[in-house]
Amino acid sequence: MIEDLTNKLFDKFLKNISTPENIKKIQLALLDPVISYTYNRIYPYLMLIIITFILTFILVIIILIILLKKIIY
Secondary structure (H helix, E strand, C coil), X not given: CHHHHHHHHHHHHHHHHCCHHHHHHHHXXXXXXXXXXXXXXXXXXXXXXXXXXXXXXXXXXXXXHHHHHHHHC
């Protein structure tokens, strides 16, 4: 009995949430702020990782050039 009631209630809830108007409200009120906050918190770390990879790549290229020059001469 309670299981049927909860199933019906959940089905109505999902049906109501699935309307385009409610999806837009959820997106604007919940998802966009969460994504924006998360991006703003992670951004400095992403930049640090990208800069580290770029510097490592440049260092590898420089070392390769130095080694190739030693082999040639």
